[in-house]
Amino acid sequence: MKVGKFEKVSFEQFKKDWVKQFNDNDEKIKEIYDAIKIPKRATQGSAGYDFFSPIDLHFEPKAKIKIPTGIRVRIDEGWVLQIFPRSSLGFKYGLRLGNTTGIIDSDYYGSDNEGHMFMSLVCDNDENIAFDLTAGSAIVQGIFIPFGITVDDETTEIRNGGFGSTNK
Numbered sequence: 001m002k003v004g005k006f007e008k009v010s011f012e013q014f015k016k017d018w019v020k021q022f023n024d025n026d027e028k029i030k031e032i033y034d035a036i037k038i039p040k041r042a043t044q045g046s047a048g049y050d051f052f053s054p055i056d057l058h059f060e061p062k063a064k065i066k067i068p069t070g071i072r073v074r075i076d077e078g079w080v081l082q083i084f085p086r087s088s089l090g091f092k093y094g095l096r097l098g099n100t101t102g103i104i105d106s107d108y109y110g111s112d113n114e115g116h117m118f119m120s121l122v123c124d125n126d127e128n129i130a131f132d133l134t135a136g137s138a139i140v141q142g143i144f145i146p147f148g149i150t151v152d153d154e155t156t157e158i159r160n161g162g163f164g165s166t167n168k
């Protein structure tokens with residue numbers, strides 16, 4: 001079923017979020033932004049949309065990296081995009097999401113940050129293996145999943161942001 005669409009966030013939004021994580025100048029940030037690839041499935045039968053790393057990444061064991069993806073996603077009502085590790089990187093290096101699994105709500109798209117998606121990654125292996133990924137490598141995968149609500153659900157709040165925004 002066709003229920004979503006990936007897009008790039010604006011350059012201004014990407015830059016604003018990127019400088020909070022990485023020390024790059026404007027020219028370099030524009031280069032990274034222009035090279036950002038829209039998530040895609042590797043094969044016709046794949047459930048997961050691969051997300052690609054915008055830069056070369058070096059993972060030290062146990063270190064956590066937060067990556068602004070440059071991507072937002074429009075999702076139909078009643079569906080959620082869940083983010084999972086790729087099994088190859090999980091098996092080899094114990095690469096997992098810092099938040100164990102990512103939940104991208106459909107109403108995140110309209111947030112003030114344009115619905116800019118972030119990925120938190122941890123190289124979590126017991127063998128102390130560090131590893132590198134080159135820019136453009138598939139790092140995690142997103143799967144569109146339907147969800148239900150309770151028969152007496154009366155939620156009316158509207159989201160603006162993520163990462164604990166609804167605690168405020």
Ligand SMILES: O=c1ccn([C@H]2C[C@H](O)[C@@H](COP(=O)(O)OP(=O)(O)OP(=O)(O)O)O2)c(=O)[nH]1
Pocket residue numbers: 083099101102103104105106108116117118119120161162163164165166167
């Ligand atoms: O890996 C992730 C997980 C979440 N998000 C964004 C999209 C999601 O819609 C929003 C909120 O996520 P979630 O509902 O899981 O977080 P929360 O801690 O419950 O925060 P909130 O109070 O904002 O719902 O943050 C990401 O960009 N990457």
